Amino acid sequence: MRLNRILRTAFLGLGHNPLRTALTLLGIIIGVAAVVALLGVGQAATASVTSQIQGLGTNVLVISPGQSTENGFSQGLGSSASLTDSDVKALQKDNALAAVAGDVTTRAQVVYGSVNYQTQVEGTTPDIQTIRNLSLAAGRFFNTVEANHDGYVAVIGPTAAENLFGTQSPVGKTIWIDGLAFEVVGELASEGSSGATNNDDRILIPLQTMQAHLLGGDSLTTIYASARDSQSMTQAQLQVEATLRQAHGLRFGESDDFTVTNQATLLSALSNVSHTLQVFLGGIAGISLLVGGIGIMNIMLVTVSERTREIGLRKSLGATQGSILGQFLTESAVVGLLGGCIGIVVGIVGAQGIGRFLQTSVPISPSSVWISFVVAVAVGLVFGVYPALRAARMSPMNALRYE
Amino acid sequence: MAVLRLEHVSKRYGVGDQTVQAVRDVTLSIDAGEFVAIVGPSGSGKSTLMHLMGLLDVPSTGHVLVDNVEASSLRDKDLARLRNEKIGFVFQNFNLLPRTSAVENVALPLFYAGYRTQPALAKAREALARVGIDPHLRGHHHPNQLSGGQQQRVAIARAIVNQPRVVLADEPTGNLDSQATDDILGLFASLNQEGTTIVLVTHEDYVARHARRIVSVRDGLIASDEAVVHSAGPQAGVEA
Numbered sequence: 001m002r003l004n005r006i007l008r009t010a011f012l013g014l015g016h017n018p019l020r021t022a023l024t025l026l027g028i029i030i031g032v033a034a035v036v037a038l039l040g041v042g043q044a045a046t047a048s049v050t051s052q053i054q055g056l057g058t059n060v061l062v063i064s065p066g067q068s069t070e071n072g073f074s075q076g077l078g079s080s081a082s083l084t085d086s087d088v089k090a091l092q093k094d095n096a097l098a099a100v101a102g103d104v105t106t107r108a109q110v111v112y113g114s115v116n117y118q119t120q121v122e123g124t125t126p127d128i129q130t131i132r133n134l135s136l137a138a139g140r141f142f143n144t145v146e147a148n149h150d151g152y153v154a155v156i157g158p159t160a161a162e163n164l165f166g167t168q169s170p171v172g173k174t175i176w177i178d179g180l181a182f183e184v185v186g187e188l189a190s191e192g193s194s195g196a197t198n199n200d201d202r203i204l205i206p207l208q209t210m211q212a213h214l215l216g217g218d219s220l221t222t223i224y225a226s227a228r229d230s231q232s233m234t235q236a237q238l239q240v241e242a243t244l245r246q247a248h249g250l251r252f253g254e255s256d257d258f259t260v261t262n263q264a265t266l267l268s269a270l271s272n273v274s275h276t277l278q279v280f281l282g283g284i285a286g287i288s289l290l291v292g293g294i295g296i297m298n299i300m301l302v303t304v305s306e307r308t309r310e311i312g313l314r315k316s317l318g319a320t321q322g323s324i325l326g327q328f329l330t331e332s333a334v335v336g337l338l339g340g341c342i343g344i345v346v347g348i349v350g351a352q353g354i355g356r357f358l359q360t361s362v363p364i365s366p367s368s369v370w371i372s373f374v375v376a377v378a379v380g381l382v383f384g385v386y387p388a389l390r391a392a393r394m395s396p397m398n399a400l401r402y403e
Numbered sequence: 404m405a406v407l408r409l410e411h412v413s414k415r416y417g418v419g420d421q422t423v424q425a426v427r428d429v430t431l432s433i434d435a436g437e438f439v440a441i442v443g444p445s446g447s448g449k450s451t452l453m454h455l456m457g458l459l460d461v462p463s464t465g466h467v468l469v470d471n472v473e474a475s476s477l478r479d480k481d482l483a484r485l486r487n488e489k490i491g492f493v494f495q496n497f498n499l500l501p502r503t504s505a506v507e508n509v510a511l512p513l514f515y516a517g518y519r520t521q522p523a524l525a526k527a528r529e530a531l532a533r534v535g536i537d538p539h540l541r542g543h544h545h546p547n548q549l550s551g552g553q554q555q556r557v558a559i560a561r562a563i564v565n566q567p568r569v570v571l572a573d574e575p576t577g578n579l580d581s582q583a584t585d586d587i588l589g590l591f592a593s594l595n596q597e598g599t600t601i602v603l604v605t606h607e608d609y610v611a612r613h614a615r616r617i618v619s620v621r622d623g624l625i626a627s628d629e630a631v632v633h634s635a636g637p638q639a640g641v642e643a
Binding site: 001002004005012015016309310312313314315316317318319320321322323395396397400 | 454457459460479480483484486487488492494498500502503511512514515516517518519520561565
């Protein structure tokens with residue numbers, strides 16, 4: 001039988017009971033739409049996590065003070081004051097590192113006019129701007145001269161600015177931090193929050209000013225360093241560890257009193273998580289596609305038994321087992337194909353709907369579209385094989401006599 | 404020359420734990436141009452005989468030869484081809500595809516033979532015209548728009564469209580009124596006069612008398628096999 005006749009016969013068979021065909025299609029449509037939309041959502045989640053991590057700055061190593069142990073009890077990360085300005089100086093000699101910035105963070109009361117606001121105050125150096133990839137919405141960052149000569153200048157995050165100044169521009173205003181007057185020279189662009197910390201709710205002031213006049217001492221909360229490029233991250237991390245061990249006079253066998261966090265490791269850990277999420281979502285969608293396939297099989301079995309006499313007749317007129325098989329396989333493949341096409345459209349529309357609801361853009365990757373399309377057709381074929389084989393193998397005489 | 408030969412053919416069915424011997428060691432030969440009626444009461448094995456001749460069923464023992472081709476050793480593909488090219492079937496309940504036009508129904512065997520659409524439809528129209536259905540007037544009608552007699556004519560057109568060696572008709576008038584019965588029997592007679600070999604299975608003597616040879620079957624055996632003497636042509640039976 002020629003292909004056009006096979007297709008015509010298949011469509012005739014599908015048109016035989018339109019409601020039933022539509023319901024079978026629905027199963028495949030829902031399955032394919034779920035695959036397309038959920039994979040899109042999974043990718044959107046991955047993209048957003050990745051961009052947040054990259055928003056911390058590229059090639060960044062974060063060095064925190066190590067855990068101190070008192071009476072055998074570990075005191076938690078950052079509990080010892082093991083990082084100091086001298087560590088920063090030692091690290092700055094490392095040519096594996098592009099930039100190093102010491103950082104002290106505290107919470108302080110900030111006053112502007114009659115507004116009283118508690119926020120995070122961070123003492124740091126201008127290098128932090130390149131390391132953490134900070135961009136400014138207004139004004140400028142404090143410069144090296146101000147940083148090294150007791151400058152009373154501050155750069156304010158957008159959330160803190162809004163709370164202190166409302167709609168006014170903060171640049172040029174004077175704020176009071178723990179009784180000391182600082183001039184606001186710049187406002188940071190919004191970074192958004194990552195997890196529990198809001199990077200927008202903070203005020204940056206020169207490290208030296210902070211240590212000398214607000215806190216005292218030379219211990220640091222964090223040291224940020226950036227490697228020259230992403231390839232040298234691991235090497236840079238080893239270098240930092242070696243330098244700090246030497247600076248701290250640690251002997252062989254003694255454990256580090258600091259922790260170096262590599263952004264690449266963080267990124268790969270989180271991408272593992274989001275990969276798992278994608279597999280999970282894809283699995284759920286796959287199950288619904290499977291159920292759709294079982295629906296096809298169910299309906300094809302009913303169709304084959306309803307049309308037993310027709311099968312007998314076709315065999316008596318010269319249909320081979322192959323042409324009967326082809327006829328019913330084409331029917332189920334057409335259901336898979338149509339369901340796949342409609343499902344892709346529904347999935348894309350659904351993904352945009354979810355994206356609008358979550359206020360992110362949900363990307364539809366071409367691979368998820370064509371994979372789910374191929375899978376839909378394959379599902380139609382695979383679940384159509386058994387009913388079609390049953391039809392093909394019928395004895396023509398029994399089929400003709402079937403009541 | 405024999406177009407159909409059964410040689411020592413037997414057919415047994417298992418029904419539950421009993422075995423039914425539907426056909427017992429039958430040897431029968433049908434020559435080209437014959438018009439044979441196979442008669443017998445229900446359960447006599449005449450339908451089984453017909454299924455064996457039409458290659459719709461395989462014998463338990465013995466040989467079936469269609470156009471001198473031994474069929475019992477053939478695979479499905481070759482059997483299908485023999486059914487397609489050598490045999491035309493006419494059934495009691497017409498067996499036309501619903502929601503399919505008369506022309507397309509008739510063209511079906513041609514499609515299975517690999518014809519392209521247009522040549523197949525053209526041949527189907529010729530066959531329809533031959534059985535007395537105007538292809539331009541009724542060719543596009545669906546079976547449910549046709550009377551019983553017209554439907555059976557369409558089915559006969561389908562049986563002869565491939566110019567088969569033999570037409571096998573199983574109780575072709577069983578569902579028809581007497582007027583349509585006479586029309587259909589007349590059509591068979593005229594097809595036979597043009598050279599088509601016809602085997603007609605029936606339990607009605609009236610129908611059988613239109614044939615030129617009557618094979619009567621009883622308990623799976625051939626009870627008699629004799630030529631019909633037509634004193635006044637086929638229509639003689641109508642007044643009787």
